[in-house]
């Protein structure tokens with residue numbers, strides 16, 4: 261039977277349409293992954309082409325084999341500008357702010373043909389340390405209210421550049437959606453005296469059916485009201501409001517579980533396009549007891565269509581419990597083997 265489920269964090273409803281349900285493997289990407297070279301002359305992110313991007317903001321230096329490990333550069337086609345002041349204008353019903361903001365590109369590796377799913381954990385940890393460093397630096401800028409770190413992998417996830425990269429956009433406002441989530445979390449905290457994310461994690465770990473993987477510091481789960489197939493949350497097991505609170509010892513743990521989930525998606529579903537994003541409390545809510553950051557991975561296996569646009573509700577054709585079971589069973593040795601290949 262179809263079932264409507266409510267997202268605990270957002271209170272949004274999702275239709276789990278088991279009538280149309282597909283076995284998880286039927287959703288696997290059929291597209292061939294084409295072979296690409298590890299260096300492409302025309303690519304602005306490849307080593308030797310550093311002059312094709314604006315000068316770097318941050319660069320993790322070389323080890324003996326490679327010219328650099330991770331580079332952060334301003335986006336040449338930035339959505340927002342660092343140069344203007346965020347002055348507000350209100351004229352009758354029309355509100356505007358000068359387009360101030362920061363738009364960074366994080367080039368994850370010099371290797372054009374690499375996938376994060378297949379990188380060494382230590383390298384993923386370097387990328388995460390760079391995220392934290394930029395997140396911390398921008399959180400201290402009084403003009404900035406919110407920092408969003410995200411990755412678009414593949415055409416259906418909105419990227420046109422093949423070279424592995426993530427992005428960061430820092431805005432002078434907090435979006436309505438983020439504000440609503442903060443309010444919902446605060447409402448829950450006031451009513452029940454608990455962080456809703458800690459509560460959800462305790463329940464999911466006790467029940468186990470939607471858990472994909474765990475380690476010392478993190479757990480990966482399929483949300484009960486998952487809006488799309490294989491949407492996966494990686495949640496810190498310790499209460500932390502903001503991504504900037506992650507400790508040095510926790511970064512390698514996050515790298516391990518993130519790479520493992522991406523490898524399971526890569527092998528289990530044929531290198532699907534995906535987005536991931538870090539959902540963190542904004543700097544002004546640093547340290548609060550009611551909000552808890554997490555990383556959300558959204559494989560792009562289905563398309564958003566009229567119903568979703570018109571209602572804000574999603575129809576998901578894969579049971580989250582079935583997705584969790586499928587991902588748990590993508591063999592760990594397969595994951596390990598690919599990493600060494």
Ligand SMILES: [Zn+2]
Nearest residue numbers: 303306372423
């Ligand atoms: Zn490249």
Ligand SMILES: [Zn+2]
Nearest residue numbers: 455458499552
């Ligand atoms: Zn919590």
